[in-house]
Amino acid sequence: xxxxxxTEWLKIRRKWIWFLVVxxxxxxxxxxxxxxxxxxxxxxxxxADDLWHGLTRNVNxxxxxxxxxxxxxxxxxxxxxxxxxNAWKQTLALPVSRSSVFVAKFVLTALLLFVSSTLIIIFTxxxxxLLGLEMSPPMTTLLQAAYYPYLAIMPFVALHTGLSxxxxxxxxxxxxxxxxxxxxxxxxxxxxxxxxxxxxxxNRYDExxxxxxxxxxTGGLVLLTSxxxxxxxxxx
Amino acid sequence: MNSPWMVxxxxxxxxxxxxxxxxxxxxxxxKGEIYGFLGPNGAGKTTTIRMLLGLARPTSGQIxxxxxxxxxxxxxxxxxxxxxxxxxxxxxxxxxxxxLETVRRLLDAPKSRIDEVxxxxxxxxxxxxxxxxxxxxxxxxxxxxxxxLGAPExxxxxxxxxxxxxxxxxxxxxxxxxxxxxxxxxxLISSHLLSEMxxxxxRVGIIAAGRMMFEDSIGRLRKQAKGSIRLRVSEPxxxxxxxxxxxxxxxxxxxxxxxxxxxxxxxxxxIARLVQADHQIYRxxxxxxxxxxxxxxxxxxxxxx
Numbered sequence: 001x002x003x004x005x006x007t008e009w010l011k012i013r014r015k016w017i018w019f020l021v022v023x024x025x026x027x028x029x030x031x032x033x034x035x036x037x038x039x040x041x042x043x044x045x046x047x048a049d050d051l052w053h054g055l056t057r058n059v060n061x062x063x064x065x066x067x068x069x070x071x072x073x074x075x076x077x078x079x080x081x082x083x084x085x086n087a088w089k090q091t092l093a094l095p096v097s098r099s100s101v102f103v104a105k106f107v108l109t110a111l112l113l114f115v116s117s118t119l120i121i122i123f124t125x126x127x128x129x130l131l132g133l134e135m136s137p138p139m140t141t142l143l144q145a146a147y148y149p150y151l152a153i154m155p156f157v158a159l160h161t162g163l164s165x166x167x168x169x170x171x172x173x174x175x176x177x178x179x180x181x182x183x184x185x186x187x188x189x190x191x192x193x194x195x196x197x198x199x200x201x202x203n204r205y206d207e208x209x210x211x212x213x214x215x216x217x218t219g220g221l222v223l224l225t226s227x228x229x230x231x232x233x234x235x236x
Numbered sequence: 237m238n239s240p241w242m243v244x245x246x247x248x249x250x251x252x253x254x255x256x257x258x259x260x261x262x263x264x265x266x267k268g269e270i271y272g273f274l275g276p277n278g279a280g281k282t283t284t285i286r287m288l289l290g291l292a293r294p295t296s297g298q299i300x301x302x303x304x305x306x307x308x309x310x311x312x313x314x315x316x317x318x319x320x321x322x323x324x325x326x327x328x329x330x331x332x333x334x335x336l337e338t339v340r341r342l343l344d345a346p347k348s349r350i351d352e353v354x355x356x357x358x359x360x361x362x363x364x365x366x367x368x369x370x371x372x373x374x375x376x377x378x379x380x381x382x383x384x385l386g387a388p389e390x391x392x393x394x395x396x397x398x399x400x401x402x403x404x405x406x407x408x409x410x411x412x413x414x415x416x417x418x419x420x421x422x423x424l425i426s427s428h429l430l431s432e433m434x435x436x437x438x439r440v441g442i443i444a445a446g447r448m449m450f451e452d453s454i455g456r457l458r459k460q461a462k463g464s465i466r467l468r469v470s471e472p473x474x475x476x477x478x479x480x481x482x483x484x485x486x487x488x489x490x491x492x493x494x495x496x497x498x499x500x501x502x503x504x505x506x507i508a509r510l511v512q513a514d515h516q517i518y519r520x521x522x523x524x525x526x527x528x529x530x531x532x533x534x535x536x537x538x539x540x541x
Contacts, residue, residue: 007338014329081327090325090382093289094342095315235291 004096004104011081017074017112024070024116028062029123036131051133056145059124063146064199067153068184070116072177075109075160076170083168088235098231106161106223113157117150144208149199151212154219156180156195162226166233241300242267242390242422243288248297250283257283259446260297265390265424265439268416272437272454273426276535280446281426282322285394288424289319302389315343318383319392323399324375328368332359332378335367336385343386353381357411373404380411384419391415393425397432409436430531444535454527463524465503467493470516478513479506497522 012018035058036043047054082088092098121142128137163173180196187196192203198215201208243265250258258280265271275281286292288299290310299306301313326335336350354360357377362370367378376396383391396412397405413436415421427433433440434454442450450457467486469475472493476486479493484506486493498506503520510517 003341003344007341010334010338010341011327011330013334084328085323085325087325087327089286089289089291089321090319090339091342092291093314093317093319093321094339095311095386096342097311232293234293235286 001100001103004100005107008078008104008108012078012108015077015081017077020070020073020077021112021116022119024066025063025119025123028066028120029059029127031062032058033127036127051131052128052138053141055128055131055133056124056141059120060145060149063120064149065181065185067113067116067149067199068156068181069177071109071113071153071157072160072173072180074112075105075157075164076173076177078105078108078112079161079164080170082165083170086168086236092235099227102161102165102227102230103223105165106158109161110154110157113153114150117146121146148201148208148212152198152201152215154215155198155222158219158223158226162222162229166226166230168236240267241265242269242302243271243424244300245284245288246298246300248284248287248299249295250280250287250292251295252283257446258287258294261443261446261448263441263448263451265422267422268420269439270412270416270423270425270437272433272440273424273443274430274433274440274531275426275428275443277428279428279443279535281428281443282394284443285319285321285392285424285426288392289317289321290314291321315386316389317392318386318388318390319394320376320379320383320396321392321394324379326367326375326378329366331364332367332370332374332381333363335378336382339382339385345386349385349387353384356384357381373400373407376400376404376408377411380408384415387419389420389422391421391423393423395426395428397427397429405432412436430527434527442531442534449534457527457530460530463497463522465495465497466519466521466523467495467510467517468519468521469493469510470518475510475513475515478510478515482506482509 032055043054043058044051082091091101124142125137129135160173160177163176164170167173184196184199187194187200188202190197195215195218197203198211201211203210241264243263245261245263248258248261248263249256261280261284263284273281273284283292287294288301288306290306302316304313306313327338330338332354333350336353340347340350351360354363357380359374359377359381362374367375370378376399380393380396383393393412397408400408409432412423412425415423425433425436437454439453440450440457441448467475468491472488472491476488476493479486479495484495484498486495495506507517507520
């Protein structure tokens, strides 16, 4: 498994993937730079009792759509490397199990998204300091705001790993990714059982961990289903 | 199971979308052979090869490679098999060396092996360039290098000379021919060109419309080639009737008669009788059926070409 992952790591060299991994969080925080730049006085007054919390909430508004589209792009790029010259037939004729190839693609996408989530925290802190907020940010809040949605969004990471590897035409997963992003934007009107709302960590019990748990469990199920389809499929 | 065959398929069948693409194929390849797998485009060569490599599942039938069942011991088998299926697969943004490195990590081969295979296919000089800048021949050679990386006992090459220019074809052919000698590799190589196999293969299997039509040495295939004798005469119709009365069936085509191959004395007699009957004989030719024509006969594509 680690061997497969190390080749995946090698394959994404010079593919601009790392650029996107940085661009996403930079964009999400960058828009808050604009937001705070335009309405500094209003926002500072609004969140006066907890400035860090206010900033984190604002960053989150941009972060979620970016994550939805970002994971679709990452899954598509990492799978696209194989589709381009149909390298599947070479990779899968090597002495590795098909499931390890598939799981490696999932882990790669998940890891790249994890890096983006971590960068969100770093960029938020830097921006907070630039705004002149307290020097010691509330780390628990910041970590939860980044990593809880990351875990709750796992069903979509698994779904896109499946779609992008199984379907050669990457327009299909990308379209679905865009639709997901839009659905997620309006998901606060959705019933709680729908996965688009989970990354917002909003649930009936007011306990973010339930959303996280639902994401991890569903993510596992989606991953398993996609894995079975991928393993059984004939390679063109 | 201890089978003497490197590859053995039994009643191998693949049905795709209701169409039988591979139909009860029995294939046997011995150690050290260059086995030419021949057939027109769409005959089922690539599908058969995909099944050998575990890329596609057989609808029914069995595959044993290196004495092992591919269904239960796929990974152990593939460790000793190198493959190049159809168009070369590569990662264009990586260099030739990096492409080999991605495969080397999965094979767990020593790093020095990369330089060895690069030298075999003579790509050492270009190893540091991105592969997207390679010519098709170079990409194909990189594909062969990839196939050789794990020091395989069995090499499966699907149409390795497809799309290459004559110089590239020659180069790949020489490379393939030298492998069993220098590395003790058994090779399965598919092609739709018989002439190519004629110069490389020790044994051939001919597949058409999913069925194995012939599997034996090239020499045996040649023996099947029956020669014929062609006559050009002044009045072919009448001459044919006369020959028929002498017990010899002749086919008439424009001003030519075609007879099956006959012993010398019999020919002499027939010609003497034609001359006695005042036929003017312009030409008597013997034509040897070429391997190509047997191939076309067997694969039934003669009419469609």
